[in-house]
Amino acid sequence: MNNSAVSLEDLGWSPAHFALPHLDANQCLSRVTVEHRGGYELAGPEGVFEAVLDGLLRESATNPTDYPAVGDWVIHSMDPVDHHRRGIQAVLPRKSRILRKAPGAAPIPQVVAANVDVLGVVISADQSLDLQIVERYLVIAEGGGACPVVIVNKSDLGGAASTRDQLMQRGISCPIAVISAKNGEGLSEISRLFGAGDTLAVTGPSGVGKSTLVNRLLGEESLATGSVTQDGSGRHTTIRRELLVVDHGVVIDTPGLREVQIWDSMGLEKVFYEISAASRNCKFADCTHRGEPGCSVLSEVDGGQIDINRLSSYLSLWEEISILEREIDEYQRSQRRRRDGKRT
Ligand SMILES: Nc1nc2c(ncn2[C@@H]2O[C@H](COP(=O)(O)OP(=O)(O)OP(=O)(O)O)[C@@H](O)[C@H]2O)c(=O)[nH]1
Ligand SMILES: [Mg+2]
Structure with missing residues (x-):
């Protein structure tokens, strides 16, 4: 700037x-x-x-x-x-915050970006789709109070229609935009999803074209972009989070993430809406959907209304959060012990 x-x-x-x-x-x-x-x-x-x-x-x-x-x-x-x-x-x-567990051993949160209206989860049409990773990003967006959008980039390389079909078949309920940041195809879809004065942050793996998209929205090559390796993964070209003013709003570019660990369970119910709806009819209020009698979620899986892969994605995120909560507890106790030790 x-x-x-x-x-x-x-x-x-x-x-x-x-x-x-x-x-x-x-x-x-x-x-x-x-x-x-x-x-x-x-x-x-x-x-x-x-x-x-x-x-x-x-x-x-x-x-x-x-x-x-x-x-x-x-x-x-x-x-x-x-x-x-x-x-x-x-x-x-803040009106919203994109939170994740900070990289490293200590279980502490990191604010990736604040006051974000729309979080664009960018994926590349020419790479194999990892639906669990997409769901993880959506949980982070919903949990932080931002509206998620999946942006399928590099439509010029083919494979975008099939990626969109897979996302829809999985039951991803947020808007999906198919674009090519390189040739501008579908850019109007992005402008439609992020209203005047809104802040759009882009996140996703390295090499999917986040900075190329931001440059396109800016109308100039302000940010460095990088090549991708043969397997399609990026080289972590962007090394800092940066906010830029574009024509009708604000965009935040972020470095490609090697790992994205969720910090809390806030967005789970919204992203896995069909599981949370079914769980209200489970016999036990604290049903874990792993085999208890009267589990409405499992009976909907049996009946084909709930996709088993969605349930396993949901359960593995819950498991991750339970482990993280125990780590936070232990970490906070050790911090207190250290502080008390210093005082005596
Ligand atoms: N064919 C094609 N290539 C694209 C498109 N968008 C970006 N690329 C290329 O993909 C490569 C990576 O783009 P970047 O914008 O640097 O990707 P990034 O997501 O910002 O990557 P990191 O900063 O490492 O996280 C560059 O060579 C871009 O030219 C697109 O729509 N089509
Ligand atoms: Mg970048």
Whole structure:
């Protein structure tokens, strides 16, 4: 992004979702456009700034999700804290957040992007389709309060119709857009799915064409794009999350993910709507759908109304969440022990 000022509206601000906060004379409201190791980049009506966390915000943060993420609206000082960088003093409440388990051993959450209206799960028409991975991304979108869209890219290489059929047969209920970011086919579908002023974030494996799509929406080759290997996988060209203003809204590009671990069960019921509907008729309220008597889900699987593959995807995500919850519990206890040990 160049150094010129950007209006709040162009950055996706909507009075319908956010109340304008009170600002002191030397404070400003901006949106986080880039997050990197050393700090942040912000854009707003006063211009584009590099920023770091203000000491008070750092001290008051009790959870990794309290820190700013790309897409956040933040209040910052206009006075530089260290020659040129501004200090971020507060993060406004989010209307949505794309959360995953942070990479690494510690069970802590990571905000991939904030205030996202539509999460585009990008897949490539020329690669074999992993429906469980798509469902995993949809759970993350729904759980965080964003509307998911599956974007089947590279339609020019063939295979898009069959990919769309497989998604529909599986019972994926969100919109599916078939596009070619390379030649522009289907781009109007994307514009239709993401309304004026909305924020669209794109996620998915490396090499599926996320940055190519963002460049196409921007109308210029702003982001680097990379080649793919013979097996169709990407080379992790994009290394940071970045927010850009496009014609009728805002787009967030993200690096291709090697792993995407869900953080909570919030989106499961929506994505697996047929299983949650059937489970209301199970004999036991805490039925696990693994063989209890009176299980309505299993009887619908037997009757052919529920796809067995959907059930196994749902159960494996539940299993993953149960394991994660135990790890979080253990991690929090060990953190408390460490803190108590330091005090004595
Ligand atoms: N044939 C074809 N190739 C495309 C299309 N979109 C992207 N590509 C190519 O796919 C390769 C990877 O594209 P990128 O946009 O870098 O993919 P990415 O998803 O951003 O990858 P990471 O940044 O590594 O996560 C590049 O060589 C693009 O030119 C498309 O619609 N059709
Ligand atoms: Mg990229």
